[in-house]
Amino acid sequence: MPAYKLMYFEAKGRAEVIRLSFAAAGQSFEDKRYSIEEWYKVKPAIPQHQLPCLQVDGRFIPQSGAIMRYIAREFGFYGDNxxxxxxxxxxxxxxxxxxxxxxxxxxxxxxxxxxxxxxxxxxxxxxxxxxxxxxxxxxxxxxxxxxxxxxxxxxxxxxxxxxxxxxxxxxxxxxxxxxxxxxxxxxxxxxxxxxxxxxxxxxx
Ligand SMILES: N[C@@H](CCC(=O)N[C@@H](CS)C(=O)NCC(=O)O)C(=O)O
CATH class of the missing domain: 1.20.1050.10 (Glutathione S-transferase Yfyf (Class Pi); Chain A, domain 2)
Structure with missing residues (x-):
């Protein structure tokens, strides 16, 4: 299994559906929650400079819609046909x-x-x-x-x-x-x- 790191803030917002999907899949992940001060330090290095962003074995996936669909396809939550x-x-x-x-x-x-x-x-x-x-x-x-x-x-x-x-x-x-x-x-x-x-x- 790849190592997953979900980066967001201390909030549900656009990240919670992704957290819930990991939970439903029984898949552990690093749930990194940035403070605003921390965020402004890392922001330049994050693709599209916004959160949420998912790292899969170090590879970045930005955009909540792309992330939720990626996880859904990985874990069988996107329908079977x-x-x-x-x-x-x-x-x-x-x-x-x-x-x-x-x-x-x-x-x-x-x-x-x-x-x-x-x-x-x-x-x-x-x-x-x-x-x-x-x-x-x-x-x-x-x-x-x-x-x-x-x-x-x-x-x-x-x-x-x-x-x-x-x-x-x-x-x-x-x-x-x-x-x-x-x-x-x-x-x-x-x-x-x-x-x-x-x-x-x-x-x-
Ligand atoms: N279309 C993007 C929008 C992401 C977005 O608006 N993220 C906000 C938080 S909900 C953000 O990163 N704000 C901090 C900033 O722009 O510096 C997505 O769905 O992921």
Missing amino acids: NNENTRVDVILGASDDFLKNVMSWYYKKDETKKEEIKKDLEETKLPQFFSLLESILKENDGGDGYFVGKKISLADILIYDITDQTSSIAKLPAFPPKLAGLIDRVKNNSKIKEYLAKREKLSQ
């Missing part, structure tokens, strides 16, 4: 669309505007996203399994992570029934459950 790979990609694309709202909340400085984005998330964007996810879930095993195929994939792990992280900035609406079941299945995956039990309290 072209149709399943594409279903994972559909969820990743829908997630990117939704996350634009969260990012706009995150980067907004004006408190009134922040509050407006939060309200829009709670009243419109989150219900729309959950309803989309519910309908996609129902296409596979009637919604009683996973987003893709018969086992956990990056799609399930990412959706769990998004709901977890978004819950710290907005009040989540109730999950529709199939999505609620999916979130429970991810949280109760034995390896993820073990990781979550140990996970220290991280900021977003």
